[in-house]
Amino acid sequence: MRATDTIFALSSGAPPTAIALMRISGPDAFGAVEALAGRVPSARRASLAVLRDAAGDELDRALVLTFPGPNSATGEDLAELHLHGSKAVVRAVEAALAALLGVRRAEAGEFTRRAFLNGRMDLNEAEGLADLLSAETEWQRRAAGAMMGGAFTRRIEVWRQEVLTLSALTEAEIDFSDEGDVEIQNKHVISEGCIKLHDAIRQIVEAPGVEKLRDGLKIVLGGSPNSGKSTLLNALVARDAAIVSDIAGTTRDVIEVPVSIGGIAFLFLDTAGLRDATDDRIEAIGIERTRAAMDNADILLWLGEEGTGPAHPHLVEIAAKADDPTHARKGPDAVTVSAKTEEGMAQLVATLTEKAKTLLPPPDQFAINARQRDLLAQCASALAQAAEADDWLITAEHLRQARLALDALTGRAHTEDLLDSLFGRFCVGK
Template sequence: MDTIYALASARGRAGVAIIRVSGPAAFEAARKLTRGALPPERQAVLRKIELDGEILDEGLLLLFGAERSFTGEAVAEFHLHGSIAVTGAVLRAMSTIPGLRPAGPGEFTRRALENGRLDLAQVEALADLIDAETEAQRRQAVRVLSGHIGQRVEAWRGRLLRAAALIEATIDFVDEDVPVDVTPEVREIATALLDEMQKEISASAVAERVRQGFEVAIVGAPNAGKSTLLNALAGREAAITSEVAGTTRDVIEVRMDIAGFPVTLLDTAGLRETDDHVEGIGIARAIERAGQADLRIFLLENRADVLPMTPEEGDIILLGKADLWEDANILSVSGKTGQGLDRLVERIGQQLSGRYDGEPLLIRERQRLALMDAAASLKVALAWLSSYDSRVELVAESLRAASRSLDMLIGRIGVEDILGEIFSSFCIGK
């Protein structure tokens, strides 16, 4: 296997830059670029980095054996001064060493997968952790990266193997009297597993929203102050404000962090009857996006206003022009003065937090589909167990199919066609 190298820290000027080398020639590369004996594994030492007698930099050298490295193979790390010139010079020096080549996107992590250091769910979580913008995204990615999915899958597979062994025993001894009817135990195992999997499938929708972000739409009549409110929440002039009705004709989006959740605020066109064709298109888009949003904020000018859409459970109804209201019990806000903004942000955070109950196991659509396949196979097994002419060989095959789907969930089988897409999203040094 080739030995690969790449800058593992961010490009550009920094206090420290890290270049990682992984593969069978990693320690030899360290010998050629430093003087003296190699240090003990996992012990940082100060070394001059040089090639053909020319000193390129002075930094730390760290070595990791295959059994204790990220990639599952020998790794050398050079912690250098983080200048563009230094990293460029060291990378050029590595290109002259036989057996070394630059790493491709995500190649270090791919080797960790191939060498059994990570399963596919952990690889996906690592990508999510690198991309995490909010606290909720970080917590979710760290939990999966810690191996929670793999541990749960192994427990499920163990129970499936028990059920399959019981069924296959009846097949192996079909011509003999089996002393115990195994059907009740197999049915109990399959029913319990199906219940657990369905709960995880139901919870996965919210986990996916944490990855991609929740959408919160601001809905109201023209001139209700929606754009002013959006600007106040965003802390900048994201939307044009005007006293002319119909100024907002398309959906304006602003990304925010609210209570640790990634949120995209949507400023929609004012909802009203109109003969203006272009404004009508904007209103139709507003209704469609608001209907698809995870949460809607209905901004009214007074308590007598009729809601332009039917609110769903959890939607927020508030009055604008909070500086004109004296009743503290009324949820109101002023985009101009900022009054009531803290209460509104708190309410949004409460609504989103209430939907993110517990710790969902699945965080990607691929994982959800794999578990849905496993659940479907369990349903088939239970159906055959309950049929009048119970076909134990079909029950056994359905249990094996459920186990294969779980193996696909963690990347043990049948995922080669999607690996390129997954690793293409990684940076070169990861």
């Protein structure tokens, strides 16, 4: 990816479409427009133009817009061609652009990468954009929008300024403690500032992360064989995802079914029935996987005998098969359901969504990912060590490490491998 190249790519959906948006960015973006349209329209004004190739053959009649850098999406000269969205038109315009000297097709995420390198967005905003493009639920959209909008970046900048202030006070102690005209800050004041900042950052680190929003909360259905787990799963996801049979032990493996309910992503897991002993080796493996799934569950729906489920902070007792008078009843705290008559299903869905809201980041607030969480944890650890250090030089070094972690969050400090991994998530036209 050479930043000196002028790049182009289709930024709208795959043709055929009503309109196809072709983006061109780079030092010769306007030269490319002039080569095709015969002129460069006024900045930020849509202009109708006839596009022609090098031989003078008409390619399309399109709307052309130009956005001079640095005040553009990529921070450099940027042009948009709003074409008729047929496959033939798009291919012809792409061929004409590729034939121009110094102009090439963009690679995945290259437009957004240039926006980052040119200071139009930081790493957190770029990651928010990537999450927004892949969002499938309302909660995912809101969290991604908050991250892309810079809410997290603004919080980081506040923390960074506080760290810089603490560093300045520490340096004053190191350099000017013997001068009477300098106000000396004692260790207690600096340590207190480090601890206060550490606690604020740890709150974000320990909050629910974006992974739960993106991958879905794991809802495991557990219980004894033939307790109605598969039937309930099918009712919850509104399709026959699991085989239902009166034969105990029908489900041998963990079945995963993703679904969105109330704008929240869930991953339902149907499991093999639990029993103390079995001579069936395959069933025994399924039971082992069931126990592992229950250990990793965000919410456990227990269809077995009341009070016999594993210890879990979010266990919900389910009295299934309410339509069957011979089936075991449970206490008033259990959710009584019938997958056949739909009795109690609305209550179960409401229970799931209410519990989910306590396990997910609040709507309209940013949610951090694993990279961001690791760097914040490093920053918090450095601040804690700075607060405890007895030597001013050691305190200053820990504060420097805290500042470096914050810089890495926004991209002030970064590696090419990190950028390749991040921007590789985008499509070519982004």
